Amino acid sequence: DTGVSQDPRHKITKRGQNVTFRCDPISEHNRLYWYRQTLGQGPEFLTYFQNEAQLEKSRLLSDRFSAERPKGSFSTLEIQRTEQGDSAMYLCASSSGGLVADTQYFGPGTRLTVL
Amino acid sequence: DAKTTQPNSMESNEEEPVHLPCNHSTISGTDYIHWYRQLPSQGPEYVIHGLTSNVNNRMASLAIAEDRKSSTLILHRATLRDAAVYYCILRGAGTASKLTFGTGTRLQVTL
Numbered sequence: 001d002t003g004v005s006q007d008p009r010h011k012i013t014k015r016g017q018n019v020t021f022r023c024d025p026i027s028e029h030n031r032l033y034w035y036r037q038t039l040g041q042g043p044e045f046l047t048y049f050q051n052e053a054q055l056e057k058s059r060l061l062s063d064r065f066s067a068e069r070p071k072g073s074f075s076t077l078e079i080q081r082t083e084q085g086d087s088a089m090y091l092c093a094s095s096s097g098g099l100v101a102d103t104q105y106f107g108p109g110t111r112l113t114v115l
Numbered sequence: 116d117a118k119t120t121q122p123n124s125m126e127s128n129e130e131e132p133v134h135l136p137c138n139h140s141t142i143s144g145t146d147y148i149h150w151y152r153q154l155p156s157q158g159p160e161y162v163i164h165g166l167t168s169n170v171n172n173r174m175a176s177l178a179i180a181e182d183r184k185s186s187t188l189i190l191h192r193a194t195l196r197d198a199a200v201y202y203c204i205l206r207g208a209g210t211a212s213k214l215t216f217g218t219g220t221r222l223q224v225t226l
Contacts, residue, residue, distance in 0.1 A: 004158075033213060033214075035214075040218070041218060042200075042202055042216025042217055042218055042219055043159065043214070043216050044216070045213035045214070045215065048213060056213065058213075091158050091159075093158070093159075093214075101147075101149075101161075101164055102212075103161045104159075104161070104214060105160075105161070106157075106158025106159050106160065107158050108156075108157060108158055109157075109158055
């Protein structure tokens with residue numbers, strides 16, 4: 001399977017704990033996006049990488065959130081001191097950077113539950 | 116970002132055509148109209164995009180109004196596997212831009 005993969009698919013944690021999610025984009029895609037989706041809502045943009053550079057961050061990305069893409073390949077999203085409001089589906093997408101469509105390909109997501 | 120408006124839900128019978136509308140009255144001249152859909156328990160997937168002319172691909176057709184203030188995604192023969200949330204999204208060309216999702220239209224397909 002050469003699609004976007006995310007790990008883990010599900011994560012249950014207690015409030016105050018740190019969690020880290022991984023995203024492996026489609027090979028050679030230079031753009032990588034993180035989104036968050038809560039029940040009944042569309043995905044909301046969190047942050048975007050072009051290769052290893054983090055070029056845009058949403059206001060939603062508080063100081064407790066950090067994302068990295070150290071070698072321009074896989075990416076990690078860490079949430080420190082989790083809160084119940086962080087419970088959501090975290091989606092990763094990648095794209096090859098076309099000028100017009102720049103179609104984003106999404107992974108299956110990591111569902112986070114904070115107790 | 117220019118905003119889109121879609122009905123919350125629609126229903127269709129299997130093998131019937133489905134027309135999913137989207138209003139985008141504040142669209143700018145350089146905004147492309149993109150459609151993505153999200154099947155249950157999956158990430159969104161690209162469906163189609165266009166600028167001014169109607170577009171066809173293997174999944175669907177996109178009909179764009181002459182004034183570009185609205186568009187319609189057409190599924191020619193809905194199947195049970197088309198049951199999903201469909202998102203209409205405006206996106207500027209030539210930018211590495213995020214997708215701004217609304218709440219979309221939940222399409223139910225029945226036998």
